[in-house]
Amino acid sequence: RGFAARPDLLLLDEPFAALDPPSREALAPELKEAIRSTGTTCVVVTHDRAEALALSDHMGVILEGRLVQAGPTEVVFRAPASEAVARFIGVENLVPVRILERRPDSYRLEAAGIPLVGLPSSVKGETALACIRAEDILVVLGPLPPLSARNCVPCSVSAIEPAPAGLFVRLAGPLPLVVLLTRAAVEELGLVPGKAVTACFKTSAVHLA
Template sequence: MSPPLAALRGVRVRYGERTALAVEHLGVERGEILVLLGPNGAGKSTLLRILTLLEVPAAGEVAFEGIPVTPAERPRWRRRLACCFQEPLLLNATVLANAALPLRLRGVARHEAEARAFAWLERLGVAARADRRAAKLSGGEAQRVSLARAFALEPDLLGLDEPFAPLDPESREPLQEEFLALQRERGMAAVLVTHDRAEALRLADRVAVLLEGRVAQVGPTAEVFTRPASEAVARLVGADTILEGTVLESRGGLLTLEVAGHRVEAVGSLRTGERALVILRPEDVTLLPASEAGRPSSARNHLPGRVARLLPAGPLLRVQLNCGAPVTALVTHASAAALGLAEGTGVIATFKASAAHCLPRLAPRP
């Protein structure tokens, strides 16, 4: 089995007495998009700077293709990397000069550098701005130039530190789709820093969740979002229904639990008698009118409750329920109208056992 394209091993970063980053191992595979997801201050940008050789850790090593990068080898490896940042960092020059500059700095003749840069400006839809001063660009145009500049280098690994965050939705989503198409076409690896879980879902092949400078979980995107490794990860990825219960029966990975006076079926590997957390994503909860209690359904779990709050969530509504414990569902406005949802409305919250993920409750929560 070949080693990952890039890897961190035993990395530590300290700012004064504070350990800002402590990563035992994290690899980036060829051709994948690895998203570093976490709240502000979690160490995402620091990790990216170390991985792209812009910062030297206090301890540990960075390896490319299984070979540790020595100080003497850093310049050679840096030439195989490129970065885009939240601020595009364009010089007071023309768009074409900005896009061609890294190639010129690497010794590429001016004519060839400008031809390669112009081709990428075309691919990203800003070639018509090639002779314009960079200061005259909109935010979306400037970020397109920044991406064109990075792609023109044809890097093995592209680092992106929240490059889409400053853009309005009308600019952000098309640019994300174009970036994704170009990344797939070129087959390059990319590491993207974000605190936006929708962005992670849209772009990531794998997600590494960072909390307080440590990798709390890493894995395929769907696995991290539906099978979070801890309560903290669950809340970060939006699985915000977290029910406390006790395992009554455990049979071949299917658990029966007592939760707030109800019997709940879920998947997990806990033992009978263990205290547990049952984790649910809001999109996995379906609401029925209270009058349909007891109706046959493929969903094994039916919790009666009342609407506590209705909160807008873009095109959907976030419905917070009191089912003896807090449960959250996402519904369309049409469904909410059909169910007559309002504060105090009685409903049945249903969900499949396969959608409920169980973790041991290791200690009482504050």
């Protein structure tokens, strides 16, 4: 009904709050298509990260009544501006790092004695928080093949847990990490608690906050 009057701006406050998860998943694409086809500018209020990703082109994060970050949705999710935003949007790996060297195209970092390389940042000072998404980490067995990933961390599997889109593999070591893999990948790699692996991720996966 909200679209029928062809408004210039439509506010949708928690539009799926009363629906069960299957209904939300079914209706989200329909709402996205209605927004696109009518050309209506919509402001969607939600506490659901998946809903924000599915519906929005731009988003703002409000914490304690303040707008703390705004921009294209993909940018906000990939490069949170602070630890508070990173935790709110669900970044799985928040790693304290020391900045050893600032280069135009990358920063040389150190975390728990492990050398890392990350993207340049506006962060001031010598310490920061490296935000690394679980889906951006590869798990490698045995000798490392040729990889474009510049960050390779020796670990061992500590636990495997269900995730909304696959399985979370928790890795123990000097630098504990959480990796998101498909069930098929976990089975193919033969991952079980105690198995030695190497976690690899690209420079572009490391955003400093």
